[in-house]
Amino acid sequence: MKLYVFKCGTLKSQKQFFTAGIDIGKAFEVPVPFFLITHPKGYVLFDTGNALEVAKDKIKHWGEKVVSIYDPIMSEEEYVVNQLAKLNIKAEEIKHVIFSHLHLDHAGACGAFPNATYYVQKEELKHAYVHDFYQKGAYIRADFDKPDLKWYLLDGYEEDPFDLFGDGKIKIIFTPGHTPGHQCLMVDLEHSGKVFLTADSVYTEEILEKDLLPGLVYSPADTVKSIKKVKNLKNQGVKIFTGHDPDAKIKYAPEYYD
Numbered sequence: 001m002k003l004y005v006f007k008c009g010t011l012k013s014q015k016q017f018f019t020a021g022i023d024i025g026k027a028f029e030v031p032v033p034f035f036l037i038t039h040p041k042g043y044v045l046f047d048t049g050n051a052l053e054v055a056k057d058k059i060k061h062w063g064e065k066v067v068s069i070y071d072p073i074m075s076e077e078e079y080v081v082n083q084l085a086k087l088n089i090k091a092e093e094i095k096h097v098i099f100s101h102l103h104l105d106h107a108g109a110c111g112a113f114p115n116a117t118y119y120v121q122k123e124e125l126k127h128a129y130v131h132d133f134y135q136k137g138a139y140i141r142a143d144f145d146k147p148d149l150k151w152y153l154l155d156g157y158e159e160d161p162f163d164l165f166g167d168g169k170i171k172i173i174f175t176p177g178h179t180p181g182h183q184c185l186m187v188d189l190e191h192s193g194k195v196f197l198t199a200d201s202v203y204t205e206e207i208l209e210k211d212l213l214p215g216l217v218y219s220p221a222d223t224v225k226s227i228k229k230v231k232n233l234k235n236q237g238v239k240i241f242t243g244h245d246p247d248a249k250i251k252y253a254p255e256y257y258d
């Protein structure tokens with residue numbers, strides 16, 4: 001089993017949108033990651049990065065207000081399907097797509113994989129359609145509202161952890177807070193050991209080290225609980241790959257973890 005990390009460009013933003021109240025106004029450019037796991041039972045994607053449309057006309061697809069806060073720098077080559085093609089993997093071969101949540105920089109390529117089941121929390125899908133005014137701009141309905149999608153809707157703590165293949169190798173972990181239905185992925189690799197992909201539950205290593213609140217949270221209380229969960233895993237020796245850390249020392253594809 002291999003774990004590949006990809007970068008779907010970056011977001012040019014400001015520090016306070018990642019660490020609440022810290023370094024206000026300071027320029028901060030972060031990677032937009034997504035992940036591929038090659039499991040004997042099929043290819044698994046964790047998140048997909050931005051939609052292809054973002055590389056063509058970001059203001060049209062994301063809207064002026066969002067782009068003024070999180071400006072996506074992305075080429076067409078960085079679109080998930082094009083990056084997978086470089087590894088000789090076709091979109092049709094992807095069987096499982098797990099979304100940490102449905103924000104625009106994570107679920108942009110929803111629907112691009114015709115033979116995939118899409119795993120998301122039931123609460124997240126509901127919130128993506130019927131959201132509060134808060135975070136409204138972060139959900140792009142054109143990305144996830146597509147016909148004939150095969151969804152697998154997870155039911156929060158009732159199905160936590162969710163063992164994808166029943167072999168303990170890939171587990172979905174419920175971590176609400178950033179959004180109502182946020183979830184992470186635990187991958188158990190033969191040589192690298194356990195790797196925890198936090199997505200937006202923990203943006204950066206700094207948040208873990210200094211006990212900071214992320215700049216964008218739906219529920220601060222749930223966010224803190226989820227960060228604690230990640231800290232506990234780190235203390236147990238699990239490798240933590242945070243969601244948007246410009247300083248993370250990560251090997252990107254074609255290199256991989258196994």
Ligand SMILES: [Zn+2]
Nearest residue numbers: 101103178200
């Ligand atoms: Zn997010």
